[in-house]
Amino acid sequence: MNLRTSVILLTLMLISATRSVAAEHDGKLKVLIVTGGHGFEKETFFQVFEQNPEIKFTHAEHGRSNATVYDRADLLDQDVVVLYDMPQSITDAQKEKFLRLFDKGIGLVVLHHAIASYQQWPEYERIIGGRYPEPDSSKPGTVTEQVGWRHDVDVPVVIVTKDHPITAGLKDFTIRDEIYWGLRVQPDVTPLITTTHPKSSKPLAWARTERKSRVVYLQLGHGPSAFNDANYRRLVTQSIRWVAEKPPSATGESPGSKAN
Numbered sequence: 001m002n003l004r005t006s007v008i009l010l011t012l013m014l015i016s017a018t019r020s021v022a023a024e025h026d027g028k029l030k031v032l033i034v035t036g037g038h039g040f041e042k043e044t045f046f047q048v049f050e051q052n053p054e055i056k057f058t059h060a061e062h063g064r065s066n067a068t069v070y071d072r073a074d075l076l077d078q079d080v081v082v083l084y085d086m087p088q089s090i091t092d093a094q095k096e097k098f099l100r101l102f103d104k105g106i107g108l109v110v111l112h113h114a115i116a117s118y119q120q121w122p123e124y125e126r127i128i129g130g131r132y133p134e135p136d137s138s139k140p141g142t143v144t145e146q147v148g149w150r151h152d153v154d155v156p157v158v159i160v161t162k163d164h165p166i167t168a169g170l171k172d173f174t175i176r177d178e179i180y181w182g183l184r185v186q187p188d189v190t191p192l193i194t195t196t197h198p199k200s201s202k203p204l205a206w207a208r209t210e211r212k213s214r215v216v217y218l219q220l221g222h223g224p225s226a227f228n229d230a231n232y233r234r235l236v237t238q239s240i241r242w243v244a245e246k247p248p249s250a251t252g253e254s255p256g257s258k259a260n
């Protein structure tokens with residue numbers, strides 16, 4: 001075999017090896033989108049993900065009784081789990097399966113009303129970094145002066161952490177969306193965006209690390225006026241991209257050790 005033939009053969013082998021890996025993963029992040037327990041405008045919501053070229057997603061909805069999505073066999077095969085659900089019941093076995101996400105380093109993006117899930121499970125509040133504490137758990141959605149929500153508000157959004165990959169390329173903007181007030185927010189979160197709206201809870205989005213995983217909460221995202229907003233889509237896309245990577249503490253790398 002002469003040199004030229006060898007080079008051609010080697011090149012062909014490399015191309016086919018690269019192709020088979022790309023075909024297996026499609027080069028895209030595997031995302032599981034979880035709903036159930038709260039209504040939403042389906043068509044425009046799913047467009048946020050259908051029009052994200054970086055991901056390949058599966059939609060899973062909980063059964064009526066409890067958090068059945070966590071019983072799925074493919075739960076731990078995901079790169080990222082996105083929660084847009086609001087169930088209240090979860091079995092001990094489902095809790096254990098949920099907690100395994102963070103042993104595996106699977107990223108978690110929690111959207112909007114998913115902060116009101118599992119009112120009776122404190123561990124969920126600790127992991128996602130906050131809670132919408134229902135004023136009356138027997139009547140979800142009750143509005144009081146202390147805790148509540150309001151639709152169709154023009155929300156001025158202020159970028160707090162400008163050098164974060166999730167807020168990269170964003171400038172302060174206004175979005176028509178729902179506000180919440182009375183959220184409890186844990187002290188260990190990194191705020192990403194906030195608002196000057198006097199009634200709204202602050203911040204509007206944050207990040208934290210849970211064992212080997214990254215976790216993001218984004219309060220925005222009630223309906224089409226948010227789903228169709230380019231800034232909102234950018235926040236969701238960049239959140240998914242960011243949580244898909246494991247935090248440096250999980251890979252044993254210290255910041256700056258990459259040069260070694």
Ligand SMILES: [Zn+2]
Nearest residue numbers: 112113178222
């Ligand atoms: Zn809502």
